[in-house]
Amino acid sequence: MLHEEVVVRLRTILLEGEIPPGARIPERDLCVQLQISRTPLREALKVLAAEGLIVLLPNRGARAARLTEKDVQDLFEVCQGLEALAGELACERISEQQMNEVATAHNAMVQHYHDNDLAQYYRRNRQIHEAIVAAAGNPVLSALYESVTARIRRARYVTPMTAERWAMAVNEHVAILSALTRRDSLGLTHILRAHLRHKREEVLQAGFAEPLEIQTTSMNVRVRKLKGSKVGRRGP
Amino acid sequence: MLHEEVVVRLRTILLEGEIPPGARIPERDLCVQLQISRTPLREALKVLAAEGLIVLLPNRGARAARLTEKDVQDLFEVCQGLEALAGELACERISEQQMNEVATAHNAMVQHYHDNDLAQYYRRNRQIHEAIVAAAGNPVLSALYESVTARIRRARYVTPMTAERWAMAVNEHVAILSALTRRDSLGLTHILRAHLRHKREEVLQAGFAEPLEIQTTSMNVRVRKLKGSKVGRRGP
């Protein structure tokens, strides 16, 4: 299905920040870039709007969503709830193989920490969290988690960390792995929530580094409200 | 925006069961019924598919989603997680007015219980749960909760209850109101989860009463797999 492909491609474009938050999404350009007509593109835009990755302004097109501080708070809060649930379920259901996967990713992540390689550290970090969610064996939960984390991904994985914050995060991850290994449901949910709470504080303190609005439209924003501005028509 | 209106109308149609689970969704008929062209309808279908209310089969149109037992399990599980989170947050943030709203709905619900009016009971029940979620003051959470509960609404609110199950549910609701009044976060999350766990068991035991597939397509389902069946073309 063409339309689904477009959703995936556009989502990537948005998550990579190729279209920065707040920027206009020009239908025509994207049609050219993706080599499709406007119909499937517009279908994809509707889906992404429902996901919260873009906002649709009536008669004024789509823009990449921008997160307010409240949005970041809310998203982290929900994320905490979902991860806590995932941790609890994972303790009951995780397989040996899945357990190994988490452990392997964890060790790799710690190595990246010692190598001071933040990008790779973040990659493994995400892999761990996603593996735990997957281990919960609940596709509905996985889908929701995916959707919520996508919206804060940039804030979450772009923010730089202080040395001490990083050390703390690693310690928390040791505790996470430990709790999961012991199938300590209560302990795991607690440490997962604390971990995300700290992350949220960090992101909010950093001002969640979203580049401010890209003004593609010019500056002369006239306050046109009076006068029933007649209609422009087409053609010669 | 036309398209958003169509989403709302279609969602209602699906939730009311006017198009039963598994049934085909005929584009053309809906266009006539809703007095719109196929473009906005199809946009709406994509959105509803992303929400999980319908499924899109390539080249074979849309069907109202049917829930497997596993789906019901998963949805209830996530719902538990979301309500637990909502309860916890509500204990911190609920206003006096919101508290009154919950209490009022609760009392009305109990009255309906004594009147043996299941439909009205369910209506108030839902109102209580939604009010608690709203009191969490987290729009992201509210939206997710709305989406998840929509998918199990029919299973949840159509299942008949035994007298004792009903009595138990009412008792649980008394405990819910009590915990919320005392701002007893831990107690509230526990009772909310237990409440939903019981509901899930009830729904699953009832076979979650989804009518089996409506075969709009005729019976002569030929197993056409061999022969590179040539292409049909259009009129002369």
Added chain:
DNA sequence: CAGGCCTATTTTGCATTCAAAATACTGGTA
């Protein structure tokens, strides 16, 4: 030369169109 009205252009929202795929129908055959 600044500011506002008015028109040209672009962009958007939806309807319509067109080819490909699926389904329904028909007649032939054992």
Added chain:
DNA sequence: TACCAGTATTTTGAATGCAAAATAGGCCTG
């Protein structure tokens, strides 16, 4: 009559077309 092939019809997926709304220029006035 049951089954199958072959054809007509319907349905779907995506491109195109067209009117309304928004934006951008240009011209005039003070």
